[in-house]
Amino acid sequence: MIALEAVSCTFDRAGADPVHAVRALSLDVAPRETLALLGPSGCGKTTTLRLINRLIDPSAGRIVVDGVDAATVDPVRLRRRMGYVVQTGGLFPHMTVRQNIGLLCRLEGWSTTRTRSRVDELLQLVGLEARAMVDRYPAELSGGQRQRVGVARALALDPDILLLDEPFGALDPITRHRLQEEFKAIERLVNKTMVFVSHDLEEAFLLADRVALLKDGRLVQVGTPDELRERPADSWVTRFLTSRPGADAPPDRGDA
């Protein structure tokens, strides 16, 4: 479904050495698989996610989506085939819940009625009561509600692929656990190809079919949670898997 072929991404910095955010990374994501990009701050996981929907273009290598080189596709078309959820929800503060979720539908030229029923359907999917929610503004929602709306928005055009950047990172532990459980249910329901970024081992092992472990822009190991636990590639993996059992690390925003 998604194939990264020896992808590198280097950022030039004025007056400083360039940053190698991602180095020769190769990775396959199978259809309907959920893959977690896991690693410490600055390991390149967010950059990798942003490479997939071309928010960043790679310095070398190729990204193939659905058999087609992503570089040859109009980025806007590409992104509309991939839902995108960011840590804080990224909801537009001047739009109501309905407008936020329905924005892409309207831009795709859907009728008001069709958009309305789609929004209601999605709110139900993410466990929000449509009637109470649709006319609220993001400022009137709790953190958990905002994140659910963010997921609903990402699913609006029923994309085959869903990209999530630390979707639960900004939430308090209790809300986060509840949302993770619910997300697991949604995952099974919508059954899409998903790539999500996480710095939280427990979250990654709970939600992902496979986990890609990154360090300093390189792929260290990729496998199912069981494979990682039973056959760690090296001692760093072992340490990483044991050092922070379910630790609530601070939200990780800075890893370019």
Add this chain to the structure above:
Amino acid sequence: MIRPVAWATLFALVMLAAAPVVGQQADGQAARIVIGSKNFTESRILGEMLALLIDEQTDLVADHRSGLGGTLVCFQALQNGEIDLYPEYTGTGWSIVLEEPGRIADPLRAFLHVQAEYRRRFGIEWLRPFGINNTYALAMREDRAEALGVHTVSDLRPHAGSLRAGFSIEFMSRADGWPGLGPFYELELQSVRSLEHGLAYEAIAAGAIDLVDAYSTDGKLRRYPLRVLDDDRGFFPPYHAAPIVRADTLAAHPGLAAVLDRLAFRIADDVMIGLNYAVEEDGRDFREVARGFLVAEGLLDAAPGGDQAASRRGGLMAFAISRLDDTWRLGWQHIQLTTVAVMLALVLAVPLGIGLVRTGIGERLALGAAGVVQTIPSLALLAFMIAVPGLGLSARSAIVALFLYAVLPILRNTLTGLRTVDADLVDAARGIGLTPWQILLRIQLPLATPTIMAGVRTATVISIGVATLAAFIGAGGLGEPIVTGLYLNDTRLILSGAIPAALLALLADHGLGRLEHRLTPRGLRR
């Protein structure tokens, strides 16, 4: 979502407001002669006299643009053909317009020289002078002059060390004023300071100073007990007033010169003092005073339409009510000027700001240019505008000047507004698949709208203030009574323009504040 309806409504309002301003040209069938006059009493009275003669003794229609902001404005307007004629002074033509370096004392030589030079260089004709010589003079309080035995400027010399002078700013800065006069008469006074002319009279009446400069036909010379000192050695240049007319106007209307010449040598200095006094101190109407003189001289038939001398004396309330119609009319003009200017600025500055943010180039240049415009004194900018072809002495000049002032606040706020939109939001918008235009129109602009509106609000309030200066170039507005009031020293007249202008500014600020709130996306309101 930006609210297109709101913008469209605003735009429609502008066009509505603009229509009368822009379309105020064509007047009727009879050929029009446009007369200018400067922003002081005497010039305006002379202008009224010329207008009355043209109206009633020719088949032309006179249009008097009174109170233009000084020699530069009048001369430029005359050169551009915005006006056909105005009363000018030989000394002014000599030193200000022709910039002759030398001093001249002989009135006839001065007149013949400016007449020949204007004809040769500008195609402007000096007609025969009115008779008055409104030159500078020194004046002293009658009792003090009597006590010191002073009759002439030379008589001051023995007392110079104990005399305090208060001279007008203009007199202090001109070669034919104090800088030349002091050395010429070898006067070294105890103190010399510059004072606003009206205040100088009050100061000398109160005994705070001993000497003032005066114009030899100043109406105040009759109000205060002042002795005008004889310029015994002939320092002050002659300032004989005469109508100056575009040569092509004279050629197009062959009878015109003869009619205007009927005023030649008809007005003596002390008569002019009386006329100025009648307006400034008795509070009589310019046109009425001008007509009274022409009738007395047998140049016009007795006044038709009776005595509508709505004298400026009387209670403040009664005065305000008597001016109500004028205030509405001028207020409406004021609103039109500012609305059109601010809307034009909005239409330019917002897209410009968007372009600058998107391309990231030229931003400093644009802000710098807009900033430089802000530092140009308003009057200078207005004076500059009338020299621009196609603008001239019209509302257009005022609108362009106001527009230039309004651009900076709107541009700056547009840039700030767009810049301060949360980068994560823009990133999220890109990530879910919005095109750059969709991000601009649906995310950035709506979120920047409150900031942009705050800029519009600032621009509007500034423009309402600056628009009071539009009266200096005859573009009307609430500045008209302020300008007239300033040179008549008539506080009530000043207030009758200043108070409505201030109210208008407050009202605009309040109204735009509400609009700003309404245009603020609901999700952002606190």
